[in-house]
Amino acid sequence: MWIQIVVLLGMSTAITFYFLNQYERSKRTPTPRNVMQVIAKLQPSEKRFGKASEKQVEQWLAKKLDRHYENVQTQLSLGGREKIDLDIENGKVGIEIKLAKKLRSRNEVNRLIGQTTMYKAKRYHQNNLIILLVGNTQNYEHPHIKEVKQVIEKEALFFYLKLT
Known part of the structure; x- marks a missing residue:
């Protein structure tokens, strides 16, 4: 008994x-939607990230996302010279990070559009690519940012992380 x-x-x-x-x-x-929800809750400060490099933002974000998801990789090679900034769980979600202040140049805008197209074709073709722009409110108002947003939204998910 x-x-x-x-x-x-x-x-x-x-x-x-x-x-x-x-x-x-x-x-x-990880889904693009819940990854963007996690990112939306972050509040990076202008003081800390106003002069930060893309690499510094990438490392900071990787640490934050690692708390929520398994297997967050940085600089994952997609073949050739293409490397995506962050990959979550082997291709479930990809994130390309850009500093908004750098997108004032036409060359950088065109480069981002090209990267988006390549990443989507090579690995993230299930609407699981996030283009994350990081900058202050002033950068967000720049005409190139608005143009990039319109073009990118046809290919991938666009998210602007404002520095506080």
């Missing part, structure tokens, strides 16, 4: 643990 009770309790504990584990995993499955 006691053995049966112990066995039942053990099985019930194992089943409960299994379903809780499945729930936690499903909650952490």
Whole structure:
């Protein structure tokens, strides 16, 4: 009798643990939508990131996303010279980071459009590519940013992370 009770309790504990584990995993499955929700909650300061490089923003964001998702990689090679800034869980979501202040140049705008097209063709063709621009409100108002947004939104998800 006691053995049966112990066995039942053990099985019930194992089943409960299994379903809780499945729930936690499903909650952490990266989709472009929930990745953008995580990013939207971040509040990078102008003081800290106003003069930061793209690489510094990339490293900071990778650490933040690593708390929410498994296997966040930086500078993942897509073949040739193309490398995406962040890849989450082996291609489920890709993020290309750009500093808004750098997109004042026509060359940088064209480069970003080209990168977006290549990344989408090579790996992120299921509407799972996020183009993340980082900058202050002043940069957001620049005509090149508005143009980039219109073009990018046809190819990928566009998100502007404003420095506070």
